Structure formats: C-alpha cells, structure tokens
Amino acid sequence: MIKKIAKGALALLLALGMAGCTSGTTTPTDSPIANLPNPMVSVDSADAFSAAGVNIDAPADATDVSYYTISGTLAGVQFTYDGEKYTYRASAKDDNISGIYYELTAQCIVMVECDGFCVDATVYAAEDKGKLVEWEHDGIHYALWHAGDTDDEKLTAALTGVMARTFNGVQSDPVSASxxxxxxxxxxxxxxxxxxxxxxxxxxxxxxxxxxxxxxxxxxxxxxxxxxxxxxxxxxxxxxxxxxxxxxxxxxxxxxxxxxxxxxxxxxxxxxxxxxxxxxxxxxxxxxxxxxxxxxxxxxxxxxxxxxxxxxxxNDGSLTVNQTLDILGTRGGSTTYLMDADSFRFAKDPSAPWVFRFDTNNTEDWEYMGMETSAEFPVRMDGTQEDATLPIGTEIAITEISLDGEEYVCRFVTRAGEEGTIRVTFVNTDTDYGCYINGVSEYDCFTVLHYAG
Known part of the structure; x- marks a missing residue:
C-alpha cells in the first residue's frame, strides 16, 4: 500500500516554496552540469556500470538515451522522457555527484515506496536554472537533474521511472515527508x-x-x-x-x-x-x-x-511523543498524541500506553531500571484470571504503562522472562504524594526505586 499525497496533489508538494533551506554557493558556469570531472567516457549501455558498483538506467520508455562514466566510479545517463531532457548519475564511492553548483533551495522531500523499504528523495530548486533530486540507498548516491522549467508531475514521473530500473516494486504515487x-x-x-x-x-x-x-x-x-x-x-x-x-x-x-x-x-x-x-x-x-x-x-x-x-x-494524523513518567520510578517512553477534532489542541491518545525502552538482555538496563520486590503484593500474570504474588526478592522491570480510570496499569517482565501487570494508584494531596499498590506505599514494596532528582 502506498500513502496518498495530501489533497491528492503532488504538484502542490513540489511547487516552489513548499519547503526549503539554503546551502552554500559556488559561481556557476554557462553549463548546467558545471565543472564535470575528467575523464568522461562514453559507454554502450548500462551494463558497463557494473564495474562502478551501481545499477542505473533511463526510464523504460525514455528516448535519446546515452551512457557515460567518469573516472570509473561515477555512472551517468542522459535521456529524454515525455519531451524533457534529464541527466541521471550514481556513485558507490562519491557523495557530491550532481555537478550542480548553483544555489540550491530544498523544496520538499518525497518518499517513494519500494518493496520492503522507502527512499526519501530531496527536491531542490537550483536558482532559476533547473531542479535537482538527490537520494541515497545502501551507500549509493543518486542525482537526477533537469535544466530549465519543468512540470512537477513530469519530474516525479521521471524520478519514479529511473528508480524503477534500480529498485523492485517502485510505487508511482510518492508521498510527502516532513x-x-x-x-x-x-x-x-x-x-x-x-x-x-x-x-x-x-x-x-x-x-x-x-x-x-x-x-x-x-x-x-x-x-x-x-x-x-x-x-x-x-x-x-x-x-x-x-x-x-x-x-x-x-x-x-x-x-x-x-x-x-x-x-x-x-x-x-x-x-x-x-x-x-x-x-x-x-x-x-x-x-x-x-x-x-x-x-x-x-x-x-x-x-x-x-x-x-x-x-x-x-505522522499523518498523529504524533509520536517521548515523555518522562514518574510512576514506580522515573523512566522515559513514547506514546501517541492526537489533535482534537474540534479545536487546535493536541492531547495524549487515552488508548495509547507509554512504551519504555528496555532490553531484557542488557545488564546495564537491569542495573539502572530494574526493581527488586521487598514485599508481596497483588500482580496479574499473563494468561491467568486471578491475582497472584511474586516472591520477595524478584527482579522486575516496567516495560509499559497505561491508564485504566484512576489507576496506572504497569506491565512488567521478570528476570526469568515472565510477564504480568501491577495496578498502581497515584496520590497527590497536601499531605501525601506518591504511588500505592493495594494501599501499600511503593517504598514498602521495593528495595530501591529509581526516581530522577
């Protein structure tokens, strides 16, 4: 499945001024491909690019196709596609391969979906001289250049056309990226x-x-x-x-x-x-x-x-937000935020838990975020219907917390790999502050709690 462009208008995404930032400049020459390194050697077909470790070609229905290499490490294709002329380059060794030295203003990033991965391509305006699209995948750098004005949909068609000669399953309808x-x-x-x-x-x-x-x-x-x-x-x-x-x-x-x-x-x-x-x-x-x-x-x-x-x-319609939560210790985790349906306001999705980063195989994670029980208290082990208790001295780590009414439901994993939940009540009054498990203070349930500050 591919994502749809906002309002279904790819041209809007690629319109001048959609987004941008400015890079350094070098005095341009009269040629749109400035300062080409030498030697530039013509070759018969894209098969010759294998020596450079790249696999590129013109779109399947392109015309006036010609091929060349530069210094044996950069592969280049020049072609005409839907009446527009393009220069396409790739290199597994060099990253600055476009040969374009005009002032570049990034207009947007388009995300092209392929089989099993996505490619983020940045579209630049090169002053009023043309448009450059650059991307990288698996250590190989790619650059597609069009001199002069071009229709944005044609540029996108050329982009997906050249990508389809390198990657499998290229979707013809890219999506905008932030x-x-x-x-x-x-x-x-x-x-x-x-x-x-x-x-x-x-x-x-x-x-x-x-x-x-x-x-x-x-x-x-x-x-x-x-x-x-x-x-x-x-x-x-x-x-x-x-x-x-x-x-x-x-x-x-x-x-x-x-x-x-x-x-x-x-x-x-x-x-x-x-x-x-x-x-x-x-x-x-x-x-x-x-x-x-x-x-x-x-x-x-x-x-x-x-x-x-x-x-x-x-994301489209949601935000992934990292927050610090002070429940049975201080820990940082991610959750989901949504915009209100009737106002410009964002709030946590009540159905989304806080998910914490914890590697059960990492000794340091256990050292800094693990907890040892010092009393017996009610827990609900996965796959059971009744509360149980953990033996005193059991090491656990909190992996996820969600809200159920006024209670925090804390998912945990033991050193032995067993999983379950603890229900916690948080109290914040003039005379009391902290967490309670079945009416017992958290400090009476664990030997140490790792709170920040």
Missing part, C-alpha cells in the same frame, strides 16, 4: 497555503539581561516581508519540523526543546497569513500560585507549551 530544519534552524515553506513561501527561522536568545531563562524566538517572514515572532520556553530547539499534519493544504510547525535540565516541551504552531497561532496547551496553565515579582521593562514574554515531552515522529 521537512526537518532543526539542524539549519531555518527553511522556506508555504505555511498558509497561498502558494507563496514564508521564511521560517528559530534562534536561541540569552535571557541573562532580563534575569530570565534563555529562550528561543520563532520568526516567520511572509511574502510581503512582514515579520511575525513568538518566544518559546526552550533554551534550544532539538526538533524543528514542517509538515501538513492534517492534509488541509496548510503546513504546521512542530518544535521541541529543552526547557531546563532535560525537561522537554513541545509547540505546534500555525500561520494564517496574518498571525502565528499556537496550539492550545494540553493542560491549561494555572498561575494562581505564582508569586508577584517585579519584571524588568521590555522582558520578553514566552508562550506556554502545547504539551510536555518532545516529538519523535510527525
């Missing part, structure tokens, strides 16, 4: 769906002069040059992704970062053409207990996060 701009801190993307790209950037700011925590500023410059900003309660961004999450033709921004001491938070932001709109907090902030303090004039105001934890994956 654009990660956390490394560069900037990109160009059409946020509001008007066909014009906004310039997006995120930068860390020092809060020292205001005696506040360092923070980040998100900046969005629209096509008119007007700048829209939002201050976020993160010292730096660890995740910054642009993606049309709900397939409505508008692109959301997903940003996660460290607020302080590995306390991660996330923001989901839209731009409607006139202002930045932040997804409402999962849990509304209660400032009733805040102390009134004098604030330095001009102190930047930061926004409350949309939810706590950091975004691991932006």
């Amino acid at each position: 654009l990660d701009f956390s490394k560069d801190g900037e990109c160009e993307v059409d946020l509001d769906g008007d066909g014009l790209a906004e310039k997006v950037s995120i930068a860390a700011q020092s809060g020292e002069q205001y005696m506040i925590q360092d923070y980040c500023t998100l900046s969005v410059k629209d096509a008119s040059g007007a700048e829209h900003t939002m201050n976020l309660q993160i010292q730096w961004a660890t995740i910054a992704t642009a993606y049309d999450f709900d397939a409505d033709g508008r692109t959301e921004l997903f940003i996660s970062g460290d607020m302080e001491s590995d306390d991660f938070v996330s923001y989901v932001i839209r731009f409607d053409g006139s202002e930045l709109i932040l997804a409402a907090p999962e849990v509304p902030y209660d400032n009733s207990g805040d102390m009134l303090i004098d604030v330095e004039p001009g102190t930047p105001q930061t926004e409350e996060p949309s939810f706590y934890g950091y975004i691991d994956t932006v």
Whole structure:
C-alpha cells in the first residue's frame, strides 16, 4: 500500500516554496552540469556500470538515451522522457555527484515506496536554472537533474521511472515527508497555503539581561516581508519540523526543546497569513500560585507549551511523543498524541500506553531500571484470571504503562522472562504524594526505586 499525497496533489508538494533551506554557493558556469570531472567516457549501455558498483538506467520508455562514466566510479545517463531532457548519475564511492553548483533551495522531500523499504528523495530548486533530486540507498548516491522549467508531475514521473530500473516494486504515487530544519534552524515553506513561501527561522536568545531563562524566538517572514515572532520556553530547539499534519493544504510547525535540565516541551504552531497561532496547551496553565515579582521593562514574554515531552515522529494524523513518567520510578517512553477534532489542541491518545525502552538482555538496563520486590503484593500474570504474588526478592522491570480510570496499569517482565501487570494508584494531596499498590506505599514494596532528582 502506498500513502496518498495530501489533497491528492503532488504538484502542490513540489511547487516552489513548499519547503526549503539554503546551502552554500559556488559561481556557476554557462553549463548546467558545471565543472564535470575528467575523464568522461562514453559507454554502450548500462551494463558497463557494473564495474562502478551501481545499477542505473533511463526510464523504460525514455528516448535519446546515452551512457557515460567518469573516472570509473561515477555512472551517468542522459535521456529524454515525455519531451524533457534529464541527466541521471550514481556513485558507490562519491557523495557530491550532481555537478550542480548553483544555489540550491530544498523544496520538499518525497518518499517513494519500494518493496520492503522507502527512499526519501530531496527536491531542490537550483536558482532559476533547473531542479535537482538527490537520494541515497545502501551507500549509493543518486542525482537526477533537469535544466530549465519543468512540470512537477513530469519530474516525479521521471524520478519514479529511473528508480524503477534500480529498485523492485517502485510505487508511482510518492508521498510527502516532513521537512526537518532543526539542524539549519531555518527553511522556506508555504505555511498558509497561498502558494507563496514564508521564511521560517528559530534562534536561541540569552535571557541573562532580563534575569530570565534563555529562550528561543520563532520568526516567520511572509511574502510581503512582514515579520511575525513568538518566544518559546526552550533554551534550544532539538526538533524543528514542517509538515501538513492534517492534509488541509496548510503546513504546521512542530518544535521541541529543552526547557531546563532535560525537561522537554513541545509547540505546534500555525500561520494564517496574518498571525502565528499556537496550539492550545494540553493542560491549561494555572498561575494562581505564582508569586508577584517585579519584571524588568521590555522582558520578553514566552508562550506556554502545547504539551510536555518532545516529538519523535510527525505522522499523518498523529504524533509520536517521548515523555518522562514518574510512576514506580522515573523512566522515559513514547506514546501517541492526537489533535482534537474540534479545536487546535493536541492531547495524549487515552488508548495509547507509554512504551519504555528496555532490553531484557542488557545488564546495564537491569542495573539502572530494574526493581527488586521487598514485599508481596497483588500482580496479574499473563494468561491467568486471578491475582497472584511474586516472591520477595524478584527482579522486575516496567516495560509499559497505561491508564485504566484512576489507576496506572504497569506491565512488567521478570528476570526469568515472565510477564504480568501491577495496578498502581497515584496520590497527590497536601499531605501525601506518591504511588500505592493495594494501599501499600511503593517504598514498602521495593528495595530501591529509581526516581530522577
């Protein structure tokens, strides 16, 4: 099965300004394939490429096909496909193989599904000189170049056409992938769906002069040059992704970062053409207990996060979020977040558990996350219908936690490989705080509990 493109419009995905970031530049020559290394040797067919360790060819119904090699390590094919001329290259040795030295702006990433794997191909605009598509698979680098203007659907057809000569089961209908701009801190993307790209950037700011925590500023410059900003309660961004999450033709921004001491938070932001709109907090902030303090004039105001934890994956219609949970110890795990059906707000999927990373064969995992029982308490072993107890001194590890009403259902595995569940009640009152198992404090049930801080 292949995923469908948002709104079924591949041309929209590949339109100039869909997404992008800028690389370094080198003065171009008059040739679209600049500075070709020598020697360039013509060969009779794609069979000659086996010596270079690559397997490429023109699309099956291409015309005017010619083949060449460069230095014995780079394979090249020139062809005409649906009336458009292309140059296609691959190398198992070199990674910078396109020969294109114009300023490149990444427009989007398209994901092409093949038998058993997917290939992510990045589409670049090379100033106004043409379009370049690059991808890598199994250590081999590929580059497809088209000089001048081209129809986006034709470019995609050429892309899947050349991939089909190398990979089995190539689907002809690729899907868009999210654009990660956390490394560069900037990109160009059409946020509001008007066909014009906004310039997006995120930068860390020092809060020292205001005696506040360092923070980040998100900046969005629209096509008119007007700048829209939002201050976020993160010292730096660890995740910054642009993606049309709900397939409505508008692109959301997903940003996660460290607020302080590995306390991660996330923001989901839209731009409607006139202002930045932040997804409402999962849990509304209660400032009733805040102390009134004098604030330095001009102190930047930061926004409350949309939810706590950091975004691991932006999926179609859901987010995979990593969070820290303090139940029978502190541990980090992943869960699923969904957007509300009737509002711009994200919240944990109540049916999704927190799944924790634990390797039962790893001695260090047992050392740092294992727990030893110091009392007998009710558990439900898998495959049974009645509660039982574990012998005192049993080593267990929590692998998953889910909510059942007011109780936390904690899945565990023993050193011996047996699995089961423990039901835990969490208490948070003015006089008591902590977890209880069948009315007994967690500290009376285990020899050591690994809580952070």
